Amino acid sequence: MKQGDREVTEYYTEMLGLWQDLDLSCEEESECTRDSVRFKKKMENERVFEFLTGLNHKLDDVRSRVLSRRSLPSIQEVFSKVR
DSSP states (O other), X not given: OOOTTSOHHHHHHHHHHHHHHHHHHOOOOOSSHHHHHHHHHHXXXXXXXXXXXXXXXXXXXXXXXXXXXXXXXXXHHHHHHHO
């Protein structure tokens, strides 16, 4: 999904809705807590990348700053930096 003509807030809200639907349909059972934590972090990182790649080009500077960090912030932190 791309931001297109939408405001960042609208784009983010739509992405959150899609991710929530996916979370409900793909509940992951893990063998241990460590597996669950790793899985959640992996999903969070994938969502950060997905959100950032869908942003309009005028936000390239913010996207570059977020991606240049040693570890990726949460999707909520990324949204707060973008809007």
